Each structure stands twice: as structure tokens, then as C-alpha cells.
Amino acid sequence: MSNLINKLGRLGEAAGNAGNSAQQAAGKVSKFDRQAQKTEKSLANWAKEKYQILLEAKERLSPVLSTVKNGLKSFAGKTWSVTMKAIDLVTSPVR
Numbered sequence: 001m002s003n004l005i006n007k008l009g010r011l012g013e014a015a016g017n018a019g020n021s022a023q024q025a026a027g028k029v030s031k032f033d034r035q036a037q038k039t040e041k042s043l044a045n046w047a048k049e050k051y052q053i054l055l056e057a058k059e060r061l062s063p064v065l066s067t068v069k070n071g072l073k074s075f076a077g078k079t080w081s082v083t084m085k086a087i088d089l090v091t092s093p094v095r
Helices: 002-094
Strands: none
Touching: none
């Protein structure tokens, strides 16, 4: 009988230790969850800032790029006209 009581006492201690371990594990899991939430918030803020910077850069560069594009089209058109005129002026004396 005393042996049985002894074993039941040990079983109770083991159950108490298991409960403490479970509480510690739950604490670590919730700490991990909090850290994961902080990381997620940080990444969301970083992405938001990144896209804001990209949008601002795009807004500032768009007019400049349009001007350069139009200038290049105009230059390319004039160069082509000059080239055609030079070829036409050379062909008639050669004939």
C-alpha cells in the first residue's frame, strides 16, 4: 500500500512537471507569435515606404522622360530627313 501511495505521489509530481513544461512552452509560443507579428508589421511598413519612394520617383521622372522621348523622336526624324536629302543630292550628279 505504501508503495502504491509512493508511486501515485511520483505520478502527481510528474503531472505537475508536465503542466509547468506546457505552460513554459505556451509562453514561448506566444512570445514567438508576438515577434512574428512585429516582423510582419515591420515588413509591411518597409514595403509601403518602398512603393511610396518608387511612386514619387516615377512622378518626378515621367515629365523628363517624355521630354527626352519627344526630343529623340524629333532628332531621329530630322536625321532621317537629312540623310535622305544627302542621298538625293548625291544621286543626281552621279547619274
